[in-house]
Amino acid sequence: MAPGDPTDPTAPADPTDPASPSSPDGGVTVQINGPDGTPSSAVVTLIGITLLSVAPALLLMMTSFTKIFVVLAMTRNALALPNIPPNQVLAGLALFLSFFIMMPVLTDVNNLAVQPYLNGNLDFGAAIEAASKPLQTFMLAHTRQEDIALMTRAAGMDNPASAADVPMTTLIPSFMISELRAAFIIGFVIFIPFLIIDIVVSSALMSMGMMMLPPVMVSLPFKILLFILVDGWGLVITALIQSYRGG
DSSP states (O other), rough: OTTOOOOOOOOOOOOOOOOSSSSTTSSOOOOOTTTSSOOHHHHHHHHHHHHEEEEHHHHHHHSSSHHHHHHHHHHHHHTOOOOOOOOOOOOHHHHHHHHHHHHHHHHHHHIIIIIHHHSSSHHHHHHHHHHHHOOOOOHHHTTTTHHHHHHHHHOOOOSSGGGGOHHHHHHHHHHHHHHHHHHHHHHHHHHHHHHHHHHHHHHHHHTOOOEEEHHHHHHHHHHHHHHHTHHHHHHHHHHHHTTTTTO
16 A cells, blocks of 8 residues: 555444433432532532521511510500610510520421431431421411411311321411410500500599690600519510410
Protein backbone atom coordinates (compact mmCIF):
# COMPACT_ATOMS: atom_id res chain seq x y z
CA MET A 1 0.00 0.00 0.00
CA ALA A 2 1.46 3.33 -1.03
CA PRO A 3 1.95 6.01 1.58
CA GLY A 4 -1.03 8.36 1.84
CA ASP A 5 -3.64 5.82 0.66
CA PRO A 6 -6.84 5.79 2.79
CA THR A 7 -7.35 2.90 5.20
CA ASP A 8 -10.39 0.67 5.28
CA PRO A 9 -13.09 1.77 7.74
CA THR A 10 -13.55 -0.26 10.91
CA ALA A 11 -16.72 -2.18 11.56
CA PRO A 12 -19.24 -0.54 13.93
CA ALA A 13 -19.41 -1.85 17.48
CA ASP A 14 -22.37 -3.92 18.57
CA PRO A 15 -24.98 -1.99 20.62
CA THR A 16 -25.07 -2.65 24.36
CA ASP A 17 -28.18 -3.20 26.43
CA PRO A 18 -29.36 -0.18 28.45
CA ALA A 19 -28.61 -0.23 32.15
CA SER A 20 -31.45 -1.20 34.45
CA PRO A 21 -33.13 1.76 36.17
CA SER A 22 -32.33 2.46 39.81
CA SER A 23 -35.99 2.27 40.85
CA PRO A 24 -38.48 -0.49 39.95
CA ASP A 25 -40.90 1.93 38.21
CA GLY A 26 -38.20 3.36 35.97
CA GLY A 27 -38.09 6.76 37.73
CA VAL A 28 -35.16 8.66 39.08
CA THR A 29 -34.43 8.46 42.78
CA VAL A 30 -32.60 11.13 44.71
CA GLN A 31 -30.79 10.16 47.89
CA ILE A 32 -30.83 13.01 50.42
CA ASN A 33 -29.09 11.03 53.16
CA GLY A 34 -25.40 10.38 53.50
CA PRO A 35 -23.68 6.98 53.28
CA ASP A 36 -24.39 6.23 56.94
CA GLY A 37 -28.10 7.03 56.58
CA THR A 38 -27.98 10.42 58.32
CA PRO A 39 -29.19 13.49 56.38
CA SER A 40 -26.56 15.71 54.87
CA SER A 41 -25.82 19.11 56.34
CA ALA A 42 -27.20 20.82 53.23
CA VAL A 43 -30.55 19.04 53.61
CA VAL A 44 -30.70 19.88 57.32
CA THR A 45 -29.98 23.53 56.52
CA LEU A 46 -32.68 23.58 53.84
CA ILE A 47 -35.23 22.05 56.20
CA GLY A 48 -34.29 24.54 58.91
CA ILE A 49 -34.75 27.51 56.57
CA THR A 50 -38.11 26.13 55.45
CA LEU A 51 -39.29 25.70 59.04
CA LEU A 52 -38.21 29.24 59.87
CA SER A 53 -40.28 30.57 56.96
CA VAL A 54 -43.43 28.79 58.13
CA ALA A 55 -42.74 29.16 61.87
CA PRO A 56 -45.05 32.19 62.34
CA ALA A 57 -47.98 30.31 60.80
CA LEU A 58 -47.26 27.19 62.87
CA LEU A 59 -46.92 29.32 66.00
CA LEU A 60 -50.32 30.94 65.44
CA MET A 61 -52.24 27.84 64.39
CA MET A 62 -50.86 24.94 66.41
CA THR A 63 -49.73 26.37 69.75
CA SER A 64 -51.14 28.34 72.66
CA PHE A 65 -49.75 31.65 71.35
CA THR A 66 -53.02 32.99 69.91
CA LYS A 67 -55.04 32.44 73.07
CA ILE A 68 -52.38 33.98 75.31
CA PHE A 69 -51.91 37.04 73.10
CA VAL A 70 -55.66 37.67 72.80
CA VAL A 71 -56.15 37.45 76.58
CA LEU A 72 -53.24 39.81 77.25
CA ALA A 73 -54.55 42.28 74.66
CA MET A 74 -58.06 42.18 76.17
CA THR A 75 -56.56 42.77 79.62
CA ARG A 76 -54.80 45.84 78.30
CA ASN A 77 -58.03 47.12 76.73
CA ALA A 78 -59.95 46.49 79.96
CA LEU A 79 -57.51 48.80 81.72
CA ALA A 80 -58.26 51.48 79.07
CA LEU A 81 -54.58 51.52 78.09
CA PRO A 82 -54.60 50.87 74.32
CA ASN A 83 -50.83 51.17 73.86
CA ILE A 84 -49.40 50.23 77.26
CA PRO A 85 -47.84 47.66 77.32
CA PRO A 86 -46.95 47.87 73.61
CA ASN A 87 -47.67 45.05 71.22
CA GLN A 88 -44.02 43.99 71.15
CA VAL A 89 -44.06 43.39 74.91
CA LEU A 90 -47.30 41.41 74.76
CA ALA A 91 -46.05 39.36 71.82
CA GLY A 92 -42.77 38.59 73.60
CA LEU A 93 -44.55 37.57 76.79
CA ALA A 94 -47.01 35.42 74.83
CA LEU A 95 -44.12 33.81 72.94
CA PHE A 96 -42.19 32.76 76.04
CA LEU A 97 -45.35 31.61 77.81
CA SER A 98 -46.13 29.51 74.73
CA PHE A 99 -42.67 27.93 74.92
CA PHE A 100 -43.24 27.24 78.62
CA ILE A 101 -46.62 25.59 77.98
CA MET A 102 -45.54 23.73 74.83
CA MET A 103 -42.23 22.46 76.23
CA PRO A 104 -43.49 18.89 76.87
CA VAL A 105 -44.88 18.74 73.34
CA LEU A 106 -41.68 20.12 71.84
CA THR A 107 -39.67 17.60 73.85
CA ASP A 108 -41.75 14.74 72.45
CA VAL A 109 -41.33 16.07 68.91
CA ASN A 110 -37.57 16.24 69.40
CA ASN A 111 -37.34 12.73 70.89
CA LEU A 112 -39.74 11.03 68.49
CA ALA A 113 -38.98 12.76 65.21
CA VAL A 114 -36.05 15.20 65.11
CA GLN A 115 -33.34 13.10 66.76
CA PRO A 116 -34.28 9.83 64.99
CA TYR A 117 -34.25 11.66 61.65
CA LEU A 118 -30.88 13.27 62.32
CA ASN A 119 -29.49 9.88 63.39
CA GLY A 120 -30.73 8.23 60.20
CA ASN A 121 -33.31 6.01 61.91
CA LEU A 122 -36.28 7.67 60.15
CA ASP A 123 -36.76 9.07 56.68
CA PHE A 124 -38.28 12.51 56.16
CA GLY A 125 -41.85 11.29 55.66
CA ALA A 126 -41.80 9.13 58.77
CA ALA A 127 -40.27 12.00 60.77
CA ILE A 128 -43.09 14.34 59.71
CA GLU A 129 -45.68 11.75 60.73
CA ALA A 130 -43.99 11.16 64.07
CA ALA A 131 -43.72 14.90 64.77
CA SER A 132 -47.40 15.50 64.04
CA LYS A 133 -48.63 13.02 66.67
CA PRO A 134 -47.64 15.03 69.81
CA LEU A 135 -49.06 18.20 68.25
CA GLN A 136 -52.26 16.38 67.33
CA THR A 137 -52.59 15.05 70.87
CA PHE A 138 -52.11 18.55 72.30
CA MET A 139 -54.65 20.14 69.98
CA LEU A 140 -57.23 17.39 70.53
CA ALA A 141 -56.95 17.87 74.30
CA HIS A 142 -57.94 21.56 73.95
CA THR A 143 -60.46 21.40 71.10
CA ARG A 144 -64.18 21.11 71.65
CA GLN A 145 -66.03 18.31 69.90
CA GLU A 146 -68.59 20.86 68.70
CA ASP A 147 -65.89 22.75 66.80
CA ILE A 148 -64.56 19.54 65.24
CA ALA A 149 -68.10 18.64 64.17
CA LEU A 150 -68.55 22.14 62.76
CA MET A 151 -65.45 21.93 60.57
CA THR A 152 -66.26 18.34 59.57
CA ARG A 153 -69.72 19.38 58.34
CA ALA A 154 -68.25 22.43 56.61
CA ALA A 155 -65.80 20.18 54.74
CA GLY A 156 -68.57 17.76 53.77
CA MET A 157 -66.77 14.79 55.32
CA ASP A 158 -68.09 11.89 57.35
CA ASN A 159 -67.75 11.97 61.11
CA PRO A 160 -64.43 10.45 62.21
CA ALA A 161 -64.60 7.13 64.02
CA SER A 162 -62.42 8.43 66.87
CA ALA A 163 -60.55 11.56 67.88
CA ALA A 164 -57.30 10.11 66.53
CA ASP A 165 -58.86 9.85 63.07
CA VAL A 166 -59.50 13.60 62.79
CA PRO A 167 -57.33 14.93 59.92
CA MET A 168 -55.04 17.86 60.54
CA THR A 169 -56.86 19.96 57.94
CA THR A 170 -59.95 19.75 60.14
CA LEU A 171 -58.24 19.76 63.52
CA ILE A 172 -56.19 22.94 63.05
CA PRO A 173 -59.13 25.33 62.34
CA SER A 174 -61.19 23.58 65.03
CA PHE A 175 -58.37 24.16 67.51
CA MET A 176 -58.18 27.83 66.51
CA ILE A 177 -61.92 28.32 67.05
CA SER A 178 -61.76 26.67 70.45
CA GLU A 179 -58.77 28.77 71.48
CA LEU A 180 -60.48 32.01 70.45
CA ARG A 181 -63.64 31.03 72.31
CA ALA A 182 -61.67 30.28 75.48
CA ALA A 183 -59.72 33.53 75.13
CA PHE A 184 -62.92 35.58 74.86
CA ILE A 185 -64.41 33.84 77.91
CA ILE A 186 -61.33 34.74 79.98
CA GLY A 187 -61.40 38.27 78.57
CA PHE A 188 -65.06 38.67 79.53
CA VAL A 189 -64.30 37.67 83.13
CA ILE A 190 -61.43 40.17 83.22
CA PHE A 191 -63.62 42.99 81.90
CA ILE A 192 -66.33 42.65 84.59
CA PRO A 193 -64.54 44.30 87.59
CA PHE A 194 -63.22 47.14 85.45
CA LEU A 195 -66.68 47.70 84.00
CA ILE A 196 -68.08 47.98 87.53
CA ILE A 197 -65.46 50.62 88.36
CA ASP A 198 -66.44 52.59 85.24
CA ILE A 199 -70.12 52.43 86.18
CA VAL A 200 -69.46 53.56 89.76
CA VAL A 201 -67.24 56.44 88.66
CA SER A 202 -69.73 57.55 85.99
CA SER A 203 -72.59 57.50 88.49
CA ALA A 204 -70.55 59.50 91.00
CA LEU A 205 -69.64 62.12 88.42
CA MET A 206 -73.26 62.36 87.25
CA SER A 207 -74.48 62.85 90.81
CA MET A 208 -71.96 65.64 91.36
CA GLY A 209 -72.92 67.34 88.11
CA MET A 210 -69.45 66.86 86.60
CA MET A 211 -70.76 65.63 83.27
CA MET A 212 -68.03 67.36 81.24
CA LEU A 213 -65.25 65.39 82.94
CA PRO A 214 -64.49 62.13 81.07
CA PRO A 215 -65.11 59.18 83.42
CA VAL A 216 -62.10 57.35 81.99
CA MET A 217 -59.72 59.93 83.40
CA VAL A 218 -61.06 59.34 86.89
CA SER A 219 -61.55 55.58 86.72
CA LEU A 220 -58.14 54.82 85.19
CA PRO A 221 -56.12 55.31 88.41
CA PHE A 222 -58.60 53.14 90.32
CA LYS A 223 -58.34 50.40 87.68
CA ILE A 224 -54.56 50.42 87.84
CA LEU A 225 -54.66 50.43 91.65
CA LEU A 226 -57.06 47.47 91.71
CA PHE A 227 -54.95 45.60 89.16
CA ILE A 228 -51.83 46.12 91.28
CA LEU A 229 -53.48 45.15 94.56
CA VAL A 230 -54.79 41.83 93.23
CA ASP A 231 -51.55 41.08 91.32
CA GLY A 232 -53.41 41.18 88.02
CA TRP A 233 -50.67 39.99 85.70
CA GLY A 234 -49.91 37.07 87.98
CA LEU A 235 -53.57 36.06 88.09
CA VAL A 236 -53.97 36.30 84.32
CA ILE A 237 -50.80 34.33 83.56
CA THR A 238 -51.67 31.71 86.20
CA ALA A 239 -55.15 31.31 84.69
CA LEU A 240 -53.66 30.88 81.22
CA ILE A 241 -51.17 28.25 82.36
CA GLN A 242 -53.77 26.39 84.40
CA SER A 243 -56.10 26.27 81.38
CA TYR A 244 -53.60 23.93 79.68
CA ARG A 245 -52.95 21.69 82.67
CA GLY A 246 -54.00 18.10 82.17
CA GLY A 247 -53.82 18.40 78.37
